[in-house]
Amino acid sequence: MSERIREKLSILADAAKYDVSCSSSGSKRKNDNKGLGNGHSSGICHTYTEDGRCVSLLKILLTNHCIFDCAYCVSRKSNDIERAAFTVDEVVQLTMNFYRRNYIEGLFLSSGIFKNADFTMERLLKVVKKLRLEERYNGYIHLKTIPGASEELVREAGMYVDRMSINLEMPTETGLKLLAPDKSHKDVIKPLGDVQRQIIQFKEEKKVIKSVPQFVPAGQSTQMVIGATPETDKDIMHTAAEFYKNFSLRRVYYSGYIPISTDNRLPLLGTQPPLIRENRLYQTDWLMRFYGFHVNELLNDANPHLDVDIDPKLSWALRNLQFFPLDINIASYQMILRIPGIGVSSARKIVQARKFGRLRIDQLKKIGVAYNRAKYFITCTDSPPMFRDYQATQIKSFILAESQSKYLKNDIQQLNLF
Incomplete structure (x- = not known):
């Protein structure tokens, strides 16, 4: 590995650490063409599968250059940080080299948005296509969808990856507009809906045509930043419940805000991330998904906040x-x-x-x-x-x-x- 690639890896792996939605569970991609790797029942971050196994993923950004200035994001354009960008070939070679050395079991690839959404999405698509078609890589791939990218690019990417996700960012539109005026929940809802319809369509076609390819077999997920805006736990979990219902998401992730800015719209620097609150939200999410609770039973107008001292x-x-x-x-x-x-x-x-x-x-x-x-x-x-x-x-x-x-x-x- 050259010194320049090592430097890029250090910058872009560090920038990717704030994205927690990198579960590798749910894939059934088998190696049946004498290629490399196997995504069946498994996925240099650690994540967990549905059956509790810990797996390793190469978790990087394609670039930390970004045209947006979201107050809560370390990669925002106004932040004075060291910038870097991988080429398509560099990401492909890193993935293959790390996989062959048994460092990783899959790839989690996201990116800042440079130039525009389609330009960025095209490069992410080139990475996954080259891995699948040229390198014949059959391991796990989780790709972050770029908000605002065309439906055609997102659909094509879904043919090559195991899981797709797109970050909701803030639990409410009001909170998002406060910290990221150029963004909208509509830019997230549309691709989630497009991918969900394609998943259903491919499953229906699979019932009558055995040769139908897989399309996002491990489903979709999203992530919300918690604690950067004043939403209640009720607001957060009602949003999560709505997205589970409308888009059949595999997971909603709750990321406690880490103070990285002196912007007066954000919590003060030096405050601790709301880790206990984050944990209580995950417990509530689990009760909704596996214990038969409705969100209104757990959080409502009379009880808008979760107890900190008890589950x-x-x-x-x-x-x-x-x-x-x-x-x-x-x-x-x-x-x-x-x-x-x-x-x-x-x-x-x-x-x-x-x-x-x-x-x-x-x-x-x-x-x-x-x-x-x-x-x-x-x-x-x-x-x-x-x-x-x-x-x-x-x-x-x-x-x-x-x-x-x-x-x-x-x-x-x-x-x-x-």
Whole structure:
């Protein structure tokens, strides 16, 4: 690797680190033409697949030159930073060389917008076409769509990549206009809709024509910056729910704003990224996608913000004690999922295990239930009656105290090792 390529890689990999939407799950691209690589069931950033495996991706920008001046972006045109740009061949060779050395399992490619959207999208398209057609690379490719690019370019790119994503940036149009006046949510909604229609069309054609090629087999995702504008958690999650519903997104990513500018429209420099809030948003997202919660149950006008000190599932349960305690031996699967301390896997095991007899506390613990949390919301064969008359504030204080005691115990055990 030449010194100049090494310098570009340092600049453009560092610029790409603010984009968190780089999951590599969902691809089924198989190597059946004696090429190089295999994107089936897998994806130099680390990301996670749906089954929990950690994979490595070469995560870079094609360039950090940009015609836009978004206040929250490190690559904005007014920012005095070192600029660089890869050529198409340089990205292709980096990907192939890193893959052959087993450094990476796939490519995540994004870019600043230079000249215009189509000019940038054309170069991204050239990269993925050259990898697939000339290098016969069959590994994972995640490509960021350029807002405002023509439908034809986006459609063609979808024939060669595994996942596409386009950043919503801010949760609301108002917030986006405040920090990026030249951008609009319409520029994101249109390509998301175009790609979604093409995915559906290709799937329908695949049912009758086996030779139909794959089109974005790992689906689409998007990302929102959290904390740069004053939206509530309710605003954020209602936007996410709308995009999941309208575009069948695989993921919405929530990126806590990292202060990089002295612009008076932004939070002050020196403040910490809202990592706890970011985590609570991901937990809420998980409840919506896998636990059957509607967004209005978790966040509404009466509760526009998530609790910082407890997770959103526990928060919902404490606000809805009229549904509890649930008899674990007769409750429906959907209601068991709503019990704090019980996850999807544990809920399934409970439904299966109770077919052979009524469950007891020791059995629930063996199944994987976090009983110290769940005990306030359930009854089983040998449950003590003492928890049934507690108020929400009491239950919350008990659970928080038990959590703090647990962490303190773990800290003491760690100290005893030295």
